[in-house]
Every structure is written in C-alpha cells, then in structure tokens.
Amino acid sequence: MNVALKREELPKGEQGFLARFEGLRGRLPGDRAVRDAAAAAFREAGLPTLRDEAWKYTNLRQVAETSFSEPLTEFADCAPLLARLPALDGSRLVFMDGRFRPDLSTVPAHARVATFAEQPDFGALARPDRHPLVALNTMLAEDGVIVEVPAGVDAGLLQLISLAADAHGRPVAFHPRHAIRLAPDARLVLLEMSVGEGGYLHNPVTEIEVGEGATLLHVRLQDEGRVCRTEIHARLTGPHGIVHLNGAQLLGGRQHSDFTTVVAHDAPHCASRQTVKNVLAGRSRGVFQGRIEVARVAQKTDGYQMNQALLLSPEAEVDSKPELEIFADDVKCSHGATVGELDPEQLFYLRTRGIPEPEARSILVRAFLAEALDLIDNEPVRDVLDRLVESWWEKQAA
Amino acid sequence: MLEIRGLTATVDGKEILRGIDLTVPTGEVHAIMGPNGSGKSTLSYVLAGREGYEVTGGSATFDGRDLLSLEPEERAALGLFLAFQYPVELPGVGNANFLRTALNATRRARGESELDAVQFLKLARAETKRLSMPDDMLKRNVNVGFSGGEKKRNEVLQMALLRPRLAILDETDSGLDIDALKIVADGVNAQRGPDFSALVITHYQRLLEHIVPDRVHVLANGRIIRSGGPELAHELEAKGYAGMVAEAA
Ligand SMILES: Nc1ncnc2c1ncn2[C@@H]1O[C@H](COP(=O)(O)OP(=O)(O)OP(=O)(O)O)[C@@H](O)[C@H]1O
Ligand SMILES: [Mg+2]
Numbered sequence: 001m002n003v004a005l006k007r008e009e010l011p012k013g014e015q016g017f018l019a020r021f022e023g024l025r026g027r028l029p030g031d032r033a034v035r036d037a038a039a040a041a042f043r044e045a046g047l048p049t050l051r052d053e054a055w056k057y058t059n060l061r062q063v064a065e066t067s068f069s070e071p072l073t074e075f076a077d078c079a080p081l082l083a084r085l086p087a088l089d090g091s092r093l094v095f096m097d098g099r100f101r102p103d104l105s106t107v108p109a110h111a112r113v114a115t116f117a118e119q120p121d122f123g124a125l126a127r128p129d130r131h132p133l134v135a136l137n138t139m140l141a142e143d144g145v146i147v148e149v150p151a152g153v154d155a156g157l158l159q160l161i162s163l164a165a166d167a168h169g170r171p172v173a174f175h176p177r178h179a180i181r182l183a184p185d186a187r188l189v190l191l192e193m194s195v196g197e198g199g200y201l202h203n204p205v206t207e208i209e210v211g212e213g214a215t216l217l218h219v220r221l222q223d224e225g226r227v228c229r230t231e232i233h234a235r236l237t238g239p240h241g242i243v244h245l246n247g248a249q250l251l252g253g254r255q256h257s258d259f260t261t262v263v264a265h266d267a268p269h270c271a272s273r274q275t276v277k278n279v280l281a282g283r284s285r286g287v288f289q290g291r292i293e294v295a296r297v298a299q300k301t302d303g304y305q306m307n308q309a310l311l312l313s314p315e316a317e318v319d320s321k322p323e324l325e326i327f328a329d330d331v332k333c334s335h336g337a338t339v340g341e342l343d344p345e346q347l348f349y350l351r352t353r354g355i356p357e358p359e360a361r362s363i364l365v366r367a368f369l370a371e372a373l374d375l376i377d378n379e380p381v382r383d384v385l386d387r388l389v390e391s392w393w394e395k396q397a398a
Numbered sequence: 399m400l401e402i403r404g405l406t407a408t409v410d411g412k413e414i415l416r417g418i419d420l421t422v423p424t425g426e427v428h429a430i431m432g433p434n435g436s437g438k439s440t441l442s443y444v445l446a447g448r449e450g451y452e453v454t455g456g457s458a459t460f461d462g463r464d465l466l467s468l469e470p471e472e473r474a475a476l477g478l479f480l481a482f483q484y485p486v487e488l489p490g491v492g493n494a495n496f497l498r499t500a501l502n503a504t505r506r507a508r509g510e511s512e513l514d515a516v517q518f519l520k521l522a523r524a525e526t527k528r529l530s531m532p533d534d535m536l537k538r539n540v541n542v543g544f545s546g547g548e549k550k551r552n553e554v555l556q557m558a559l560l561r562p563r564l565a566i567l568d569e570t571d572s573g574l575d576i577d578a579l580k581i582v583a584d585g586v587n588a589q590r591g592p593d594f595s596a597l598v599i600t601h602y603q604r605l606l607e608h609i610v611p612d613r614v615h616v617l618a619n620g621r622i623i624r625s626g627g628p629e630l631a632h633e634l635e636a637k638g639y640a641g642m643v644a645e646a647a
Binding site: 344345346348349350351352353354355356357359360363364366367368369370371 | 446447448449450469470471473474475479480482485486488489490491496499500503504507556560
C-alpha cells in the first residue's frame with residue numbers, strides 16, 4: 001500500500017476504494033494515466049457526505065464505512081433476479097454485479113459489441129473532476145459494454161440487463177463503463193433494466209454518441225438495491241440526430257438513487273427528449289439532474305425534459321435539478337418537474353369496481369410510469385413494467 | 399334489498415344528509431329526483447364508501463349486511479355498483495385492462511373463475527356492440543378524451559359487465575343524446591329482474607319514460623320530502639321543486 005494515501009486520515013470507504021485501486025492498478029484495463037488522474041480526483045474529493053445537499057438523506061456513511069468485497073464472479077443464482085423480468089425476444093446483454101455474462105447474453109446481429117474488459121474505452125465526455133462517483137468509476141471500472149451501430153443500420157431492440165446482489169450479506173460495489181455509438185442514420189432502441197437486491201453500490205457511467213440523422217431511443221428501468229448512481233452523457237454529433245433518454249425508477253425503504261444526465265447538442269437540428277419518472281416509497285430518496293448543453297452551432301435544437309415523481313410516503317423525497325446551458329440563439333428548450341401523490345378520486349373509482357386497494361394502487365403506479373415506455377412501440381415491453389411493479393410492490397408490502 | 403334508516407352525513411364538517419329514510423326492495427327500480435345541491439350525489443358516495451364523507455348517524459344495510467362498515471371494494475363484491483355523475487379519467491390505464499381487472503376481481507369475490515384476455519374481449523365486444531360503442535373505446539385510456547356521453551356509456555358498459563345486484567346511476571342520462579339515452583335505458587332494462595335493483599338519480603322525466611321506476615323519491619335539503627309512484631315525476635315536471643319544497647315545509 002502506498003503511504004501517500006494517508007490511510008489513517010481517510011474514512012474506511014475511500015481508503016478501501018483507493019486500496020482496491022492500488023491493488024488492481026497493474027491489471028486494470030485501459031489507459032493508466034486516465035486511471036491515475038481519476039484516482040487523484042477521487043482522493044481529493046472523497047465520497048459525498050451528508051453535507052452534500054444531494055446526498056443529505058442517504059446514509060452514504062454506510063458506503064463510507066464499508067469495505068466492499070470483490071464482486072464475486074461465481075454467482076450461484078441469477079435466476080430469481082432474471083425472473084423479475086419477462087423474457088423478451090431479441091438480443092440482450094446481461095451483467096451480473098458489473099461483470100458481463102456471455103452465458104446469459106444474446107449478442108445483436110446488426111451491431112458491433114465489445115466489452116470494456118477487452119476494449120477499454122473511457123470516451124471523452126464523463127468528467128472525473130466533476131463528480132467523485134464518476135472519478136470512482138473511472139478509477140475502478142472493470143467491465144462494461146461498447147455497442148456500435150453501423151451507418152444506416154436499424155439494430156432494433158437491445159436489452160441491457162444489470163442484475164445485482166450483495167455477496168451473501170457482504171456489500172459489493174461495481175462501476176460499469178458503457179459506450180453506445182450510433183453512426184449516421186443508424187437506429188437503436190435500448191431498453192436498460194437494472195434489478196437488484198441488498199446492500200450494494202451500483203455506479204455505472206454511460207457515454208452515448210448519436211451521429212447525423214441517427215436515432216437512439218433509450219429507456220432505463222430500475223428497481224435496485226441500496227445505493228445507485230447512474231450518469232449518462234449523450235452527445236449529438238451531426239445534424240438531425242434524435243436521442244431519447246427516458247427513465248422509470250422504483251424506490252423504497254432507505255434506497256438512494258441518483259440519475260444524472262448530460263445531453264450535449266453539438267450540431268444543428270437535433271432533438272433530445274427525456275421523460276423521467278420516479279416512484280418513491282418508504283424513506284427513499286431520488287435525485288434527477290438533467291443538463292442540456294447547446295453549442296453555438298446547434299441552431300434549431302429541440303430539447304425537452306420532464307421529471308415527474310409520485311410520492312407514496314411522506315418520508316420519501318425527490319430532488320429535481322434541471323440545467324440549461326445554451327449558446328445558440330434559435331433553439332427550443334423546455335423542462336418541467338412535478339411531484340404528486342396517488343389521486344384519491346382515482347383510487348376510489350377503481351375500488352368501487354371491486355378492485356382491492358393494493359391492486360388499485362399498483363394499477364395507478366404502472367399508469368404513472370407507463371409514459372416513460374410509450375416511445376417503445378412493443379406490446380411485450382409493457383409486461384416488463386407490470387412485472388417490475390408487481391415484484392417491487394411485494395417487496396414494499398413485506 | 400337496500401334499507402337506509404335516519405342516515406346523516408357531513409362533508410368537510412357541513413351536514414349534507416339530514417336523515418334519509420329509503421327502502422329499495424329486491425327487483426325494484428327507484429328514482430331519486432331533487433334540486434341541485436340537495437345531496438343526491440352525496441348519498442351515492444356515502445353508499446359506495448367514499449373517503450371524506452363522514453356518516454354521523456343512521457344506518458344503511460344491503461341484504462341485512464351493514465354497508466357502512468365495509469371498504470368500497472367489499473361493497474362492490476356484495477354487488478353494489480355506482481355509475482358516477484362525473485366518471486373519473488385514468489390516464490395510462492387502458493380501458494380493456496381496467497374492465498378485465500374489475501371483472502376478474504368481481505368474479506374472484508363471487509367465487510367464479512377468472513376470464514383470460516380472449517374470453518374477456520369476446521364478452522366486452524358483445525357488450526360494446528349492444529351499447530353502440532366503437533371498439534376503439536376499449537383500446538383507449540379509461541375515460542381520457544371521452545366525450546361526456548361516451549363517459550356515461552362507459553359507465554353503463556361497466557355495469558353490464560359487472561352485473562351488480564344494486565346499481566346506483568347518478569345522472570347517467572345527463573349529457574346523452576336522444577339515441578344514446580334510449581341505448582343506455584335499454585342497457586339498464588336488460589338487467590332488470592328479480593335479483594336486480596337500481597337507484598336512478600335523474601333530473602329528467604324523459605329517462606323515466608324509458609326506465610319506468612317502481613317508486614319516485616324527491617330529495618331536497620338532505621331529506622326525502624316526498625315519495626310516490628311514477629306519476630310523481632310528472633307532478634314535479636309541472637310544479638317544479640320550489641312548489642313541492644314549499645308544500646313539504
Ligand atoms: N367536498 C365538499 N366540500 C364542501 N361541500 C361539499 C363537498 N361536496 C359536496 N358539497 C356540498 O354538498 C351539497 C350536496 O352536493 P351533491 O353533489 O350531493 O348534490 P346533488 O344533489 O348531487 O346536486 P346535482 O344535482 O347538482 O348533482 C352541495 O351543496 C355541495 O356544494
Ligand atoms: Mg349530483
């Protein structure tokens with residue numbers, strides 16, 4: 001161990017992550033200079049504390065006081081987690097605790113797929129100096145997926161499935177690094193589903209590039225474990241590109257989930273759309289930070305962002321932080337946020353039709369989330385939501 | 399049989415029902431008429447179990463069971479159905495799914511087997527056809543973007559599918575065109591029989607020409623001030639409520 005870490009001054013979690021980095025340093029894939037810079041940034045910033053507004057209600061101390069075990073590669077049983085998702089036709093890339101599982105995956109026929117472990121690629125958009133958890137990811141990323149859709153190709157629906165569980169009670173942390181790239185006039189529907197159970201930290205960073213005339217429809221559904229932070233950077237690199245980054249998150253107990261997106265419009269006539277829905281029960285905390293950056297050349301940009309939360313408990317909280325940074329003068333950008341509860345009149349209406357209260361609530365939760373999925377015109381995808389809400393609901397009731 | 403005795407209820411601390419006495423024997427259809435704000439919808443909500451409508455006295459039983467202590471879904475399971483004066487919109491909830499969930503919940507409660515999607519659609523299509531509703535109303539979200547008349551027809555569709563033993567129709571005729579009124583009335587009449595009763599709330603004698611009631615009650619100021627046969631509706635049409643309220647005072 002490097003003495004320069006001043007280990008006695010560092011809380012356990014930070015020390016643990018840095019020690020893990022020191023231990024893996026020679027074996028981690030990719031550019032060592034990038035890793036070292038990220039480690040320096042992480043050492044400097046430390047983990048977010050309760051003093052950080054966005055993490056005020058999450059007991060990140062739990063993370064800070066934890067020494068995370070290695071993610072186990074031998075997971076006896078992914079089946080119960082996979083069972084929460086209906087089997088959809090088409091290709092899927094499955095990760096378990098941050099590691100690619102070729103045995104559970106079906107690689108798409110019309111896109112190039114590589115893993116981060118084989119072809120490390122940090123991209124250029126995520127900034128370790130801006131957020132300590134991005135620094136942590138850049139420092140420790142071991143695996144992830146790189147998907148490239150060639151010019152003019154419609155790659156159809158691709159599922160990106162992340163399963164996670166702690167290591168038989170011992171917490172694990174994993175930091176996958178993904179890249180999705182669409183060449184000009186390419187098209188991809190990416191359905192990302194993250195489900196997990198237990199005390200783990202899931203800290204994925206995804207970089208997206210959408211070329212001229214290309215369209216990416218991305219929907220992220222999650223019912224995760226204790227702490228999750230997702231950062232997505234998307235860049236529209238050529239005119240007439242379209243990117244949708246939707247999200248539906250189910251939170252309960254003492255979960256914390258932070259969904260951060262940055263969409264960079266670097267070309268004219270592009271559209272970006274985001275509908276992010278959070279359902280929060282228990283004492284959970286949801287954060288959505290969405291930033292739209294419009295470059296000077298990106299005239300006729302059409303940017304839209306909507307963040308809606310449904311609070312099922314008075315102790316749950318949600319934070320929405322939209323940010324617009326616009327350097328072009330002829331653009332249309334809007335954002336909005338709403339927070340509400342279940343409508344008692346709608347509940348009553350359902351119950352007068354003989355539908356028991358828990359089922360009536362579940363129907364309204366699904367209805368609330370459905371909009372995030374509307375853009376995927378695929379009936380079986382609707383089942384995903386039904387199944388996710390159903391299993392989430394059982395957990396809340398337990 | 400529905401039996402209401404001395405029922406009083408408040409909304410937001412305000413007394414709206416001031417002692418309702420009303421009996422609807424099994425197999426009968428009764429009409430309730432009364433001025434705006436007299437408490438007709440309040441009575442229907444109290445019977446259906448809406449939160450915020452506080453019963454302060456009296457009783458309401460259905461086949462001897464105390465209705466007022468039951469949850470709304472339990473009342474539905476006993477066979478109570480309320481067609482809302484203002485049907486509620488459910489964005490994001492498909493009408494077919496909603497109807498099937500309601501029907502299967504009801505069937506479960508009655509100890510009957512649930513219907514799968516195919517069986518259900520067959521049944522639902524037959525009923526929509528009978529009610530002259532376009533098929534696409536099953537595909538749309540519940541009541542979202544429905545015209546006033548379409549919403550009312552959707553209420554009657556629910557009633558037809560759920561086959562309640564006691565239906566409360568709160569101004570189901572309001573907003574219906576002449577043909578729709580006839581269709582809806584036929585829908586109600588089709589349910590009539592020895593095991594079906596209804597409480598039909600309306601402002602218009604016209605509906606009662608199609609659904610001929612066994613009894614007509616006049617509700618004013620939170621009380622039933624007159625009851626009579628179908629001819630009472632004609633008397634009202636001639637006199638107006640003001641005359642009748644004055645007489646009752
Ligand atoms: N939530 C509420 N808060 C206060 N007053 C209420 C509330 N709901 C109903 N009321 C009052 O109760 C009274 C009875 O209302 P109700 O809706 O039962 O009348 P109604 O007989 O159905 O009238 P209409 O013929 O116009 O439908 C009205 O004066 C109404 O303003
Ligand atoms: Mg009314």
